[in-house]
Amino acid sequence: MARQYLLGNEAIAHAALEGGAGFVAGYPGTPSSEVIDLLRARRPAGVHIEWSTNEKVAFENALGAAWCGVRALFTTKHVGLNVAADPLMTSAYTGVTGGFVVLSADDPFAHSSQNEQDSRLYAAMAGLPCLDPSTIEEAHDMLRDAFALSEEFGLPVLFRPTTRICHSKADVELGPVSTEPREAVFHRDPRQYVVIPAHTRVLHRRLNEKQAGIRRRLVELGYTTGEIRGRQGVIAGGVAAAYVREVLPDDVSLLVVRAYPIDPEQLRCFCLEHEEVLVVEEGAPVIENEVRKAAGCVLVRGKQTGHVPAEGELSPALVQTALAGAGFIATTPSLPPLPEAGLPPRPPILCAGCMHRSVFFAMKKVFKDGIFPSDIGCYTLGLQLGAVDTTICMGASITVGSGIAQTVGGDVVSTIGDSTFLHTGLPGLLNAVYNGANQVLVILDNRITAMTGHQPNPTTGWTATGEESTKVSLESLCRACGVDWVETVDPYDMTGLIATLREAKARTGVRVVIAKKPCVIVERRAKVTRPQFEVDQSVCSGCRACLRFGCPALAFEDGAAAITPLCSGCGVCASLCPQGAIGKEGRPPAKEPATGGAA
Amino acid sequence: MSYDVLIVGVGGQGTILASNILGEASVEEGRSVRGAETHGMAQRGGSVECHVRIDGRFGPLIDPGTADLLLAFDLLEALRYAHFLKPDGRVVTNTAIITPTSVFSQRLPMPSPEECLARLAPHAPLAIDAAAIAREAGSELAQNVVLIGAASHMLPLGEAAILAAIERSVPPKTVEVNRRAFALGRASGNPCP
DSSP states (O other): OOEEEEEHHHHHHHHHHHTTOOEEEEOOOTTTTHHHHHHHHHOOTTOEEEEOSSHHHHHHHHHHHHHTTOOEEEEEEHHHHHHTHHHHHHHHHHOOSSOEEEEEEBOTTOTTSSOOOOHHHHHHHHTOOEEOOSSHHHHHHHHHHHHHHHHHHTSOEEEOOBHHHHTEEEEEEOOOOOOOOOOOOOOOOHHHHOOOHHHHHHHHHHHHHHHHHHHHHHHHTTOEEEEOOSSEEEEEETTHHHHHHHHOOTTEEEEEEOEESOOHHHHHHHHHTOSEEEEEOSSSOHHHHHHHHHOTTSEEESTTTTSSOSSSOOOHHHHHHHHHHTTSSSSOOOOOOOOOTTOOOOOOOOOTTOHHHHHHHHHHHHOTTOBOBOOSSGGGGGGGGTOOOBOOSTTHHHHHHHHHHHHHOSOBEEEEEHHHIIIIIHHHHHHHHHTTOOEEEEEEEOSSBTTTTOBOOTTTSBOTTSOBOOOOOHHHHHHHTTOSEEEEEOTTOHHHHHHHHHHHHHSOSEEEEEEEOOOHHHHHHTTOOOOOEEEOTTTOOOOOTGGGGOOTTEEEETTEEEEOTTOOOOOHHHHHOTTOOEEETTSOOOSSOOSSSOO | OOEEEEEEEETTSOHHHHHHHHHHHHHHTTOOEEEEOOOGGGGTTSEEEEEEEETOOSOSOOOTTOEEEEEESSHHHHHHTGGGEEEEEEEEEESOOOOOHHHHHSOOOOOOHHHHHHHHGGGOOEEEOHHHHHHHHTOGGGHHHHHHHHHTTTSSSOHHHHHHHHHHHSOGGGHHHHHHHHHHHHHHTOSOO
16 A cells, blocks of 8 residues: 555554454544544444443443454543543453453643643553554554454553654555454353452462563564664653654664563663663653663663653653753754744634533623533633633533532532533532532533534434434433433523523522533534624724623724624624624614623 | 644644645655644634644654744734744745734734734745635635645645645545645745746
């Protein structure tokens, strides 16, 4: 096959088919989402592909398939592995029969994440082999071969790409898709799959007995390679190894680590050839800690000595600075040029017509002294509107909200998206009702998992591969949790939205408001159009009340508000204008000023 | 050495398609290429950057102070990322600016297009009205291809390879419009008209 310019995740997705994956499950999360999105778009015959409701659910589905001898792939972002950590740990004991690859994509610099945790530490904790590619081509080849490695040791294999692998591109040559037929059978074996204490103690010992063999095999597979070129050496892993190769002088050695556990003997031999070594890696000092154990009296520099940044992501320039700091290159690199100061920032922003904006606006108006715990999704951008006070992890808006409500009282209004609610919000809602919390929950129900690229979920009505499925009723779910007061509102109806929130404020106990409207991006792709709005400049007083709404389609020109072609026609700004100056394009604006508006 | 192009703009403007065209054109010529993109939440109307390293063999990232070419879909973003250019790096930019919402909602000062161009002067900016040229080609959506056309005189890629890459990268129904957009963009950027 000819070379192609491919996204890392695209190469990984194809490699899964080359490796014979027959079962793929995951939950969307940047930077991992495109692996399943590309697979489901391709719909390979005989491969089960699903977006599961959360990572633990996805992991266990894939594990079940692997116990039937099918090759399985589970995908998640790094923090999703926390959700799946429970089955991950014990799956190392039970092992697998079909190859099982656990893809956990790390996000150094937290480009789109709540932390910078390092999945390699999970592999060490669980006792599983971990693969850590430094280029897209390596990611492709290693993912393809990981299923066989998994079967060889009867263990899940953790595969850890990072943002600059997943969301980078390179010229890659793909291989043929596997056509090897595999029989799916579940062989009953309680001593393997029922982890009662008597069984699990034996399984733990067997896991430990596998470790030396894994280390040896990873050496044989050539995953850690080095070249001795001088008395100073760099040891690097992940995409940082590519940055090192770009800036490394010819007389400095390089050892690239691509798999864990690392063979200590291999590290020791490399270190002994050098007077000093510098360890360059993103994330936790995983390689560095092993090097320190193996290096003997060889001087080791890295994160612990302050030569390599302990946080964020690396770049060729940062590696150069580290090399200079360690004395591996003579000249200190000049300071990088700084960006132009004083430019207006352009952070990501909720779309024009996004229903989240009107909900946040109404919440701020009704609950003036409210506390607003929120969650993970596009709506975290409600921070810019002052309507997001906490965000920690999926589902925590409800539970953190309960904790705050039980502690300080007052109005606590949590916001959570439909997908996040189904992910880990439900148990929190059940708990809030059960334990008598006094809080409001607003479910921002746009019928899709929007932020990660519009993946379907149980509210959407179809599965990952486009099969029709039951649309779950969030109202029924909330009522089944014991919530008595559940109201569904149209978030474009500012008057109705405010009235509903006021009613919620007047009540006690757990109250749920479901603000339901399709995501505007999904609507646009489905060619749903609404007439755009415009400002009657002769009526506009230039009071800027509409601009406080923060919609990217609102502008201000020559002393009056204006609406740009970004307008999606939601009409909420018309209801905020005290002058009644905003109306549908080509039609006169409402004669009377709207009453739902900003004070 | 790689020829490093930083493509910048506002989420939704089609920077990724532009990076795909440069990447595919590199592959067409049998060259190695590396790229890095903005995905995820940052796309929502935010400032976005795509790195493309033609003949790149190492990592995907371009360091500040090292880019050969800055291809900007928005003049304000050109200024925001100008520090990525090496001293003799060039800028090809759209003359249009999407005013950031922060300017209206927080009343922040904003440089005029003339000020932006003046501050870019050390990099001899080539500024074109991509929307007008794209309309002339048949669709305002072809602005990204217009900009690639304008930059094509500076890129170390042959016209045939870029055109082949455009044909492979854009929706089949829009190939003709995009071919025209490339030709008109290329004419607008011609150093010796």
